[in-house]
Amino acid sequence: MTPSPQPPIEPTEPHDHSGHANHGPGHSSGPAPGHGHGHGHGHGHSHGHGPAAPVSKHLRKVIAAILIPFATAVFIGMVVLWPGGAPAHERTGVGFDRQTQQGKVVSIEQVDCKSVNAAQVPTTADPTTPAGREAQAAQTGECKKATVEVGTGPDKGRTFVEIVQPGAPRQLEDGQGVVVAYAPDAPRDLQYSVIDVNRKLPMAVLAGIFALAVVLVGRMRGLFALIALVISFGVLTLFILPAILQGSNPLVVAVVGASAIMLISLFMCHGLTARTAVAVLGTLVSLLLIGVLGSVLIDWAFLSGNTDDNTGLIHGLYPDIDMSGLLLAGVIIGSLGVLDDVTVTQTSAVWELHQADPSMGSRAVYKAAIRIGRDHIASVVNTLVLAYAGAALPLLLLFSIANSSMGSVANSELVAVEIVRTLVGSIGLVASVPVTTALAALVVSADRPASPAVAPASGPVRGGRGRRRKR
Numbered sequence: 001m002t003p004s005p006q007p008p009i010e011p012t013e014p015h016d017h018s019g020h021a022n023h024g025p026g027h028s029s030g031p032a033p034g035h036g037h038g039h040g041h042g043h044g045h046s047h048g049h050g051p052a053a054p055v056s057k058h059l060r061k062v063i064a065a066i067l068i069p070f071a072t073a074v075f076i077g078m079v080v081l082w083p084g085g086a087p088a089h090e091r092t093g094v095g096f097d098r099q100t101q102q103g104k105v106v107s108i109e110q111v112d113c114k115s116v117n118a119a120q121v122p123t124t125a126d127p128t129t130p131a132g133r134e135a136q137a138a139q140t141g142e143c144k145k146a147t148v149e150v151g152t153g154p155d156k157g158r159t160f161v162e163i164v165q166p167g168a169p170r171q172l173e174d175g176q177g178v179v180v181a182y183a184p185d186a187p188r189d190l191q192y193s194v195i196d197v198n199r200k201l202p203m204a205v206l207a208g209i210f211a212l213a214v215v216l217v218g219r220m221r222g223l224f225a226l227i228a229l230v231i232s233f234g235v236l237t238l239f240i241l242p243a244i245l246q247g248s249n250p251l252v253v254a255v256v257g258a259s260a261i262m263l264i265s266l267f268m269c270h271g272l273t274a275r276t277a278v279a280v281l282g283t284l285v286s287l288l289l290i291g292v293l294g295s296v297l298i299d300w301a302f303l304s305g306n307t308d309d310n311t312g313l314i315h316g317l318y319p320d321i322d323m324s325g326l327l328l329a330g331v332i333i334g335s336l337g338v339l340d341d342v343t344v345t346q347t348s349a350v351w352e353l354h355q356a357d358p359s360m361g362s363r364a365v366y367k368a369a370i371r372i373g374r375d376h377i378a379s380v381v382n383t384l385v386l387a388y389a390g391a392a393l394p395l396l397l398l399f400s401i402a403n404s405s406m407g408s409v410a411n412s413e414l415v416a417v418e419i420v421r422t423l424v425g426s427i428g429l430v431a432s433v434p435v436t437t438a439l440a441a442l443v444v445s446a447d448r449p450a451s452p453a454v455a456p457a458s459g460p461v462r463g464g465r466g467r468r469r470k471r
Contacts, residue, residue: 059446063277070284071263077256083242101153102198103180105172109145116143116163141166148194150180160192170197177201221269228265235261236333244329247320251291254329258287258336270344275351278443282343282436287332290428294331297420298324307414327417335425342380342429343436346373350440362445366437373433381426388422 144164150156160180164172172178177198183191214222240257244250262283270276298305305323306315315323349369354360360368389396392415399409409415 059443060274063274063443067277067280070259074256074259074263077252078239078260081243081248081253081256082239083246083248098195099182099184100195101155101180101182101192102151103148103178103192103194104151105146105174105176105178106149106159107147108172108174109147110142111145113141113143113165116145144172146172146194148178148180148192150192153182155182155192158192160189162194170194172197225265225269228268231264231268232261235264240329240333244321244326245318247318250322250325250329251295251332254332255287255291258332259284262287262336262340266340266344274443275347275440276344278440279340279343279347279436282347282432282439283336283339285435286339286343286428286432287336289431290335290424291328291332293427294328294420294424297424298328301416301420303327303413303417303420305417307417327421331421331424334421335428338380338384338425338429339432342373342376342432345376346433346436347440349373350437350444354444360445362441365445366441369437369441370434373437377430377433380429384426384429385422388418392418 143166146162146164147159148162150158150160162172164170172194177200178194179196179198180192181195183193211226214226216222218225235257239260240253243253243257262280266276266280266283270279303324305325305327306312311323311326314321314326346369349372350365353365353368395414396409399412399415410419
């Protein structure tokens, strides 16, 4: 069959979406190369080209009627809870609560440890014990006598001496940047001490490589993801943390802050589309489930949230903070990032299945998409559990050294906190798959977009693709 001569088609011709429900399998041939963003795939350019898969005006109104009040409530919540900065307090000089400055090692000298009185353990210590062996090594080895210059602050240019024992975990090198702590109440010769090395340069280089990789691979989508990441950290550092320190309920602050992060990151990264709106709704339902379940289990297991030196210092500085509420806030915020991934993936799967076969009903779309979700559940839950296990590996190693039973380890609050955090987050992730899939299936199946006028049969068609559609 040879088609009649046709006028040339301009490259700017609108995409032929009007007949995709009537072409059956032929639709899979899609538009011509260069027009792939009109498909509505999960990677469609929704930031300036409109929704990837248009829905009816009525359905858009229904989604807006849900999301607009929710977004308004989040905005009002942030305004009401806005802290205006972290409250001031008198520094204790303990842990992270110390005055710090930048410094630099200007010289290193090898000295006898005895000459600088580096050994803090009596010489009579039993050499068969770890403390005795440490004392002997300190007394018989060579220490480093480092001269450090303060590089910032009112005492810039001042030098002090730091003695480094041979067995110390942190060794200093000539020219190395360091972080020094300042104790104003100490004698002048002891006011400054080295507490860490300066890692700003390698960290900045690593961050630059990460940003470059994201932009090179993700292009504009990657750039928007980086912008959303910066905004998320801004919400965390400017709103969530100071609001908790001001005494606001940590759970309320976490829910409002996590909702703001979710709205900004999802819509900025994936576009203002109905598909993204459904992912937002699925994430919100899952976050509510995690909040309720976490609140019940934290109270039931009598988890105080005050488990280490850092949380103890926070409680000492700000005794009005609800530490168990702070623990629950951490569970919610920690689960948000993985939840976004699951809900966006499931929503995209439903939209693509419906795009491939518009005749599928909500039940058929749900069954097909949930099979994808089961694979996602297995990988995500495993990832979450291993991430928490990796973070707590030194603690687990200590229990292993002590030959503690698994029951004793799990009963310890240090480990029980991580178990509750992991399992509550995992339950929320598992629940997000059927919830989001069901919402997306209902939306795409209930959608009845107005069908534009179909072009006459004698009108222009797209070359060979038009011939395949006539079969």
